[in-house]
Amino acid sequence: MKDVSHNSQTTALELTTAAFFGDAHIYPASVELFSQGAHPGDLYFVHSGILKLARLERNGQEILLDLRFPGSLVGSAAAIKEKPHPFAAVTVTSCTLTRLSSRKFLSLLATDISLAAHVREILSDEVLDHVERISQLTCLSARQRLEQLLWRFCEQLPPSRTHSQSETTSKLQLPLKQYEIAHLLSITPTYLCRLLNALEKEDVISRTKGWIMISKPSELWHAT
Numbered sequence: 001m002k003d004v005s006h007n008s009q010t011t012a013l014e015l016t017t018a019a020f021f022g023d024a025h026i027y028p029a030s031v032e033l034f035s036q037g038a039h040p041g042d043l044y045f046v047h048s049g050i051l052k053l054a055r056l057e058r059n060g061q062e063i064l065l066d067l068r069f070p071g072s073l074v075g076s077a078a079a080i081k082e083k084p085h086p087f088a089a090v091t092v093t094s095c096t097l098t099r100l101s102s103r104k105f106l107s108l109l110a111t112d113i114s115l116a117a118h119v120r121e122i123l124s125d126e127v128l129d130h131v132e133r134i135s136q137l138t139c140l141s142a143r144q145r146l147e148q149l150l151w152r153f154c155e156q157l158p159p160s161r162t163h164s165q166s167e168t169t170s171k172l173q174l175p176l177k178q179y180e181i182a183h184l185l186s187i188t189p190t191y192l193c194r195l196l197n198a199l200e201k202e203d204v205i206s207r208t209k210g211w212i213m214i215s216k217p218s219e220l221w222h223a224t
Helices: 007-021 076-081 102-111 113-139 142-156 178-185 189-201
Strands: 025-027 032-034 042-048 051-056 062-068 088-091 095-101 160-162 169-172 205-208 211-214
Touching: 032 042, 042 076, 042 102, 062 113, 062 178, 076 102, 076 113, 095 102, 102 113, 113 142, 142 169, 142 178, 142 189, 142 211, 178 189, 189 205
Parallel strands: none
Antiparallel strands: 025 095, 032 088, 042 095, 051 062, 051 088, 160 169, 169 211, 205 211
């Protein structure tokens, strides 16, 4: 089943957060919203943009765990469990976020049935996303995982678009560094370069001045 955005859930929670917590604000790229091990004082609802979740292990190795897209409620699990954040959350692109006080959030969860229902849906989606990510790493080839990631960027980022009679062409800049993308896909940066070169040679993508043109983004999606 193709991954789709949860528009109705997102809209409902956006209205709820606006009513209870005030307006959203724009955060530039590379802002650390909270650090690994920090007490969950705040959590963030993502209206637009992309966040990354990263964890630093004791041996000094940094792990890029996952990405978060619009509709995510980042930091909610730690707030609900009242335990330290197991990862750091950093903005990858410019993001529109609503910051929520953990204390007020927990109070509303206990009293507002509508908010609790929306949060339950979001947390369930995150669990399903984790399962899908594991399935991709297990069942899809490295090239298919790269194509899937490019498709998701096309779906979530606001790229420049040119229209043809057949399908919209997406023009985007990769929001992550190549070594981060390689880490996310569980491949080496060298192999990532080879995969991108192969996609370009086969006219699946074209690259110019840091931009990637994708003529048929929907063909990059793969079922797991």
